[in-house]
Amino acid sequence: MENFKSISREAIPEALAKAERYRLLNEPEQAESICLDILAVDPEHQQALIMMLLTLTDQFRGGPADCFTRAKNTLEKLRGEYERLYYRGLIFERHGLALAIGGRLGSDTAAYDWLREAMDCFEQAEQVRPAGNEDAILRWNSCQRLIERYHLHANHVTAEAPVLGDD
Numbered sequence: 001m002e003n004f005k006s007i008s009r010e011a012i013p014e015a016l017a018k019a020e021r022y023r024l025l026n027e028p029e030q031a032e033s034i035c036l037d038i039l040a041v042d043p044e045h046q047q048a049l050i051m052m053l054l055t056l057t058d059q060f061r062g063g064p065a066d067c068f069t070r071a072k073n074t075l076e077k078l079r080g081e082y083e084r085l086y087y088r089g090l091i092f093e094r095h096g097l098a099l100a101i102g103g104r105l106g107s108d109t110a111a112y113d114w115l116r117e118a119m120d121c122f123e124q125a126e127q128v129r130p131a132g133n134e135d136a137i138l139r140w141n142s143c144q145r146l147i148e149r150y151h152l153h154a155n156h157v158t159a160e161a162p163v164l165g166d167d
Helices: 009-024 028-041 046-058 067-075 081-102 107-128 135-149
Strands: none
Touching: 009 028, 009 046, 028 046, 046 067, 046 081, 067 081, 081 107, 081 135, 107 135
């Protein structure tokens, strides 16, 4: 296997723009590849880390199974408290949506739980958001609408539920 070719630091802004275009074209794998090239040159580049995180969440439905773990690992490299809270919420929201759309048995309660976790993160992000930044509120509302749209609910199993046996 050959080593990858490296881009220059000067190429990073244009590479980020290309990654965003590939995301908009619904080609997250290509955007991810560009982010990896940027991060190979500048591992702490905050915009590239955020773009990488977003490209990984774009792949939650139908992409590699490790995208969720890789997104969470990328999140830990973000510097700001607001960014870590907001993007943690975004990871949880997109994971919940992927479960809701998947429609597997039990996915409605799992999706609900992930969306509620996302809402908690967005509420925390709202408390430390920069002045004039309403993104966490918009995402919280989006989660609430997803819960309503997909008729998601918490697991309501109680300890008194009958147990099937060999009667």
